Amino acid sequence: MPVPILKQGSVLIASIQTALTDTDVLRLQNKLIEQVGRYRSRGIVVDVAAIDVMDSFVARSLRAIAQMTRLRGAEMVLVGIQPEVAFAMVQLGTSLEDVHTALDLEEGLALLESLGGEAGRHGGPGS
């Protein structure tokens, strides 16, 4: 099942709708790499609310995307991690300390906005 990627302004939003195979994860990764370049995106939000399991393969791929994005001076935010999935990630040992997280899409977009203040935006209002 391909993961739909929406473009909203300078942000890409990937909304995972269902359980992903490793192949699906790699496809998502490739698509994000391609689109972040094509659209010169400032940020990526990955919504994992519908994901059943965040195992070491998914965690590794998400971390790679986050680091790739940061190397471009942009940011990735992970949103919608369910409490039980978060708990399993901690037990497994992939707590993704270095990845930005937010409760849901709305808060993820707000977080991106505030992060953009450092690297991306120049001549922001009133400063």
Place this chain on the structure above:
Amino acid sequence: MPVPILKQGSVLIASIQTALTDTDVLRLQNKLIEQVGRYRSRGIVVDVAAIDVMDSFVARSLRAIAQMTRLRGAEMVLVGIQPEVAFAMVQLGTSLEDVHTALDLEEGLALLESLGGEAGRHGGPGS
């Protein structure tokens, strides 16, 4: 192929135009170290948009330049890393967490400007 270095105010801009051999990388490193001293530069922007591969040798040299620059109270920003190059760097294991990055030259200069408030500029305008 030598890498051209432009001087724009107190900033040096190194624009990599093509694939680099290790020798090219070492030459660039030496030239930047020499010019940052000669011109008392406040910052360096290295534009790697045209680079095909950022392997461990290039990554190590760029990190060395960033550290050297910092020791002089200035800052280096890496700009233009292509998404697929960034992704390969992450897989390789050189995500350069300690190096500033920005999307392109313009944003790199803006980032230097904002960083300058902390490191470089003293008595900057209006602050």
Place this chain on the structure above:
Amino acid sequence: MAAPAAEVRVEIASDDDVVAARQAGRRLAEQLGLALTDLTLIATAISEVARNITAYAGCGEIVVRQIEQRGRSGVEVVARDEGPGIEDIERALQDGYTTGGGLGIGLPGARRLMDDFAISSHVGRGTTITMTKWAPA
């Protein structure tokens, strides 16, 4: 009232099978009345050992079954393959150890996710991992 112990068996050969196995395990655990958190822990552990089968052995199987022991009921997962085996089990159970470029947390992580965990492996003959999550008393 004691229904025959439920059991599901999933052949593992591709990454679709990894998803199928963890979903089957989850459903069985759900039928036994385990809590949502436990279902997720079990599914995550199955995902790790099933992926190892595809990555290191090529193919194998996962069996998930209900077990009863000393009055407690639980879910037992057996992951079995006839692949190359694990040379140094103790090392394979250390965080960060990988021979395949992974994160190296699959086996130690699965052990943390489950209550009981055992590996039996013989080089050249294969690997069997047996792990259990007990329902709260």
Place this chain on the structure above:
Amino acid sequence: MAAPAAEVRVEIASDDDVVAARQAGRRLAEQLGLALTDLTLIATAISEVARNITAYAGCGEIVVRQIEQRGRSGVEVVARDEGPGIEDIERALQDGYTTGGGLGIGLPGARRLMDDFAISSHVGRGTTITMTKWAPA
């Protein structure tokens, strides 16, 4: 339609050759229709093993070829030298291990960049690294 399997061979003796090898590998992978990301992963892995040839063995060669296996096609890279060999392969595959003042991520990194990765090395006789990236199914 099956054209004879493509193959390129690059002698490695200087740092120009390192660039030539990764560009040749990239072009071949491009002809096979691999995605831009994969081309970059392959080129980066070639750069690492080719540099190791110049750094530790002096000279050697890189062969990049198209392969087919169980219905999948891929790009195989073989890096071969008759240099001093690697004494402790397992250690050489650990992140940060270097005998040459490098970052020590060339070999473990190349393993992560590619899908399959194998080293065969004999002290005093040389080193052969074989690594593969598979085209998506």
